[in-house]
Amino acid sequence: MLPKIIIHNVVSLNGSLTGFDPNIEKYYEIARTYKHDAVLVGSNTAKAGLEMFYDKITPEKKSDFKKPILKSDDKTPLWIIPDSRGILQNKLHVIRQSGYCKDIIVLISKKTSKSYINYLKERNYDYILTGEDHVNYKQALEIIYDKYNVKAIRMDSGGTLNSILLSQGLVDKISILLSPVIVSKSNNYLIKKLNKASEKGKIDLNLIKNKIVDKNHVLLIYKVIK
Template sequence: MRPRVVIHNSVSVDGRLTGFPVDLGLHYEIAARIPADAILSGSGTMLAAAAEQGVDLSGEDPPPSPPADGDQRPLLVIVDGRGRLTRLDWLRAVPHWRDVVIMCCAATPHEHRARRVVTAGDRVDLAAGLAQLHAGYGVRTVKVDAGGTLNARLLDAGLVDEVSVIVSPRVAAGETVPLFTAAAGTRLRLAGSERLRDDHLWLRYTVSADTAAG
């Protein structure tokens, strides 16, 4: 059994994740209305965040402290099959989650000083990883805050139950990243829409039952 999976992103009116100014306050205001036990992201997203924040990823990662009993904040789960993200203390310092868990595979180098969800093989098996989150950590709902590649892998694997997008009244410019890099043929059904401030629109879609897998 796997958790319920909700992809949540802010996009331009032409469905891009980059190339336009994102209203981060609005993005996280709406994200807070989607309760989740874990936030799922990719190593590429976190490496980009580290570069933007000037984090020195070559520094030593100190051993993590165990989360306090009864902490109800979600976990941050990072898919990192290649072991690229070896320093995590800067992420543990963020108050939005209680701890960081790495979702990796048997072939991943063992540099992570973090709790790990390990799947068999030489590539992360997302279905198996999600099932382990449910069984080992009691995760019932996962909110995905990631780039187009991880979004597409989840959707193509039939692991997504809902797609939530905040549509900005902007057309993206320059070389941009799509919401889904390669997902094809997935049938979505509109579950709700809400007009937000400054001409933003929140759209929620459920994935057709004949597409989602569990």
């Protein structure tokens, strides 16, 4: 079995994720309405967030080497982070301490360095190894569903990861908070490139909700037709 996955992003009118000031408060207000057990966060997105909100990465403490004690009634989502290149090495403790997740599951591949795997083991981070050069997302998600009882996932990621999961038929819904702005230059769009998306070279969607939000923003929710 696979978890149900919804992509949720705030974008400009021309589909950019960057180059403007998004309404973060409204974005997360909407995100909280989606029932989800975990958030799938791209490693580049996580790294960019750390650089945006922290002047420097604080040193690790002894407690950072221990797995958090999880309470049965804790509704805080898990974070799932694909990071086969290990770009979050020596940074994951900041995310774990943030309070936004109850713990982290890292997705890696056979190309992941031994030093990063040792780093994860020493600090008691759960990790799932699938795929050769890159993470095998379908296999990893099946494991996450079975092992962690994760039935619904919200994506908080950039265009690359969005495109990969869409291309592989793993996304069920797309939620877009459309901002009243057009960005002239951007290298990060909601969707970058669809690889072998379908025989027709496209992915069909079904609009299931449209709503004007705070007069200037529009919320669009689509179901992915598979």
